[in-house]
Amino acid sequence: MNKSIYIFSFLISFSLFSFAGDPPSHGRKIEFPDVPGYKTLMVDLHQHTLFSDGEVWPSIRVEEAEKDNLDAISLTEHLEYLPHKSDIPYPDKNRAYTLALKKATEDSSGLMVINGAEVTRKMPLGHCNTIFITDANKMLMQDSIEVLREAKRQGAFIVWNHPNLLYQVQDGVARLTEVHKYLLKEKLLDGIEVVNDLTYSEEALRIALDNNLTIMGASDIHGLIDWQYKTAEGAHRPITLAFAKEKTEASLKEALLAKRTAVWFNNTLIGREELLLPLIRQSFGTVTASYYGKTSVLTVMIKNSSSTDYLLENIGGYLFHDNTNIVTLRANGTTKIEVKTQQRLSSFELKFNILSAVTAPNTHPSITIPVTIK
Numbered sequence: 098m099n100k101s102i103y104i105f106s107f108l109i110s111f112s113l114f115s116f117a118g119d120p121p122s123h124g125r126k127i128e129f130p131d132v133p134g135y136k137t138l139m140v141d142l143h144q145h146t147l148f149s150d151g152e153v154w155p156s157i158r159v160e161e162a163e164k165d166n167l168d169a170i171s172l173t174e175h176l177e178y179l180p181h182k183s184d185i186p187y188p189d190k191n192r193a194y195t196l197a198l199k200k201a202t203e204d205s206s207g208l209m210v211i212n213g214a215e216v217t218r219k220m221p222l223g224h225c226n227t228i229f230i231t232d233a234n235k236m237l238m239q240d241s242i243e244v245l246r247e248a249k250r251q252g253a254f255i256v257w258n259h260p261n262l263l264y265q266v267q268d269g270v271a272r273l274t275e276v277h278k279y280l281l282k283e284k285l286l287d288g289i290e291v292v293n294d295l296t297y298s299e300e301a302l303r304i305a306l307d308n309n310l311t312i313m314g315a316s317d318i319h320g321l322i323d324w325q326y327k328t329a330e331g332a333h334r335p336i337t338l339a340f341a342k343e344k345t346e347a348s349l350k351e352a353l354l355a356k357r358t359a360v361w362f363n364n365t366l367i368g369r370e371e372l373l374l375p376l377i378r379q380s381f382g383t384v385t386a387s388y389y390g391k392t393s394v395l396t397v398m399i400k401n402s403s404s405t406d407y408l409l410e411n412i413g414g415y416l417f418h419d420n421t422n423i424v425t426l427r428a429n430g431t432t433k434i435e436v437k438t439q440q441r442l443s444s445f446e447l448k449f450n451i452l453s454a455v456t457a458p459n460t461h462p463s464i465t466i467p468v469t470i471k
């Protein structure tokens with residue numbers, strides 16, 4: 098083969114190969130719009146490394162988070178469970194944090210690394226994450242309530258982790274125990290994981306809403322994010338969205354303590370309605386509409402500028418020409434909907450139930466989208 102033809106065909110096959118391996122259109126980077134008055138921070142505040150029972154070095158956690166475009170992570174090593182201790186006997190309990198912070202600083206990626214630790218006890222207390230602590234070494238004590246008091250002295254935000262964990266509650270049902278009621282009374286509990294890794298707890302969402310707790314979701318990753326959440330196939334890790342005044346550690350903490358969060362899990366948003374609706378409205382960008390020829394069938398184009406697909410149920414007054422009553426607005430894409438308005442209008446409203454958003458057990462929010470016709 099002629100050399101230039103050979104190089105040309107190599108380039109073609111290489112580009113075809115790389116095209117076939119590209120992730121889906123919404124890509125790896127997670128993106129959500131800011132909401133009026135707040136920046137939307139994307140955080141995963143429950144992760145593990147070799148410094149407790151994880152399988153990777155802290156720098157890998159930083160690189161995974163940078164690929165996902167996260168704003169903050171916390172490496173919440175178990176204080177009491179250290180299966181790698183004979184290989185990694187390093188005594189400083191802040192070591193994973195220190196190494197991750199060094200890596201993020203070297204990378205200048207803007208990723209915030211927050212110091213945290215997982216208090217790891219049998220039920221009824223179970224596991225609690227203490228985030229924004231200043232020294233994990235001071236939290237090595239027998240009395241589990243005293244550990245949480247020490248965390249609070251250090252300024253911690255405290256989360257009840259995986260209240261649905263099967264080896265702790267065999268029916269997978271999260272229940273507020275007497276110990277957790279005591280923690281609430283003593284102001285030693287701020288949030289609850291409604292989503293942990295691949296699980297969702299509707300009972301935990303109920304507990305959060307009834308007890309004014311912050312709704313949290315996290316990966317609790319021990320292995321690799323890419324393997325656990327199949328990111329190459331377009332899936333994603335669960336994260337918490339925190340609506341913060343600015344992108345700083347102090348602002349993130351203020352947002353968490355003020356319960357301004359939502360969770361993104363399996364292409365579904367979970368959170369209080371007053372927080373989810375502004376995020377959804379901001380995700381739906383420009384809406385354009387024009388009639389098809391001389392007909393009364395209106396072509397509406399809706400842009401979704403977020404990383405989540407929105408699954409919508411039409412509850413407006415008009416039927417669609419090219420869809421059933423169920424429409425998916427693909428992540429980072431523009432979706433066409435043909436609406437039979439019967440007569441040619443100058444404006445009207447689309448109304449949807451958002452099936453891929455949950456504001457309370459068994460409850461989906463609805464949204465009205467005003468449409469002006471050219």
Ligand SMILES: [Zn+2]
Nearest residue numbers: 215224258259
């Ligand atoms: Zn745990």
Ligand SMILES: [Zn+2]
Nearest residue numbers: 143145215317
């Ligand atoms: Zn954990």
